[in-house]
Amino acid sequence: MTGLSASRFGLTGRGEITVGNIAALVVSDATRVIDGATFAQPNMLSAGIDLVVVAGVSTYREQRLTGARAGRFLSRLERV
Secondary structure (H helix, E strand, O other): OOHHHHHHOOOOOOOOOOOOOOOEEEEEOOOOOEOOOOOOOOOOOOEOEEEEEEOOEEEEEOOEEOOOOOOOOOOOOOOO
């Protein structure tokens, strides 16, 4: 989510990397990103994603899920 999207949904403190915000970051190499999922195997992981960090917690690293569940559902009307 970008700052513009977060702003449109009324989600303050999200969508921009800045001190005090809650961030979800994906570190990837655009030249290697490939979606591995198919209709037959929808749970296949993508290639080229090196790291996913949600609210300061690593949730995906070294081609596997870490087991950490740092995120939470945000409704459109929720103000953070």
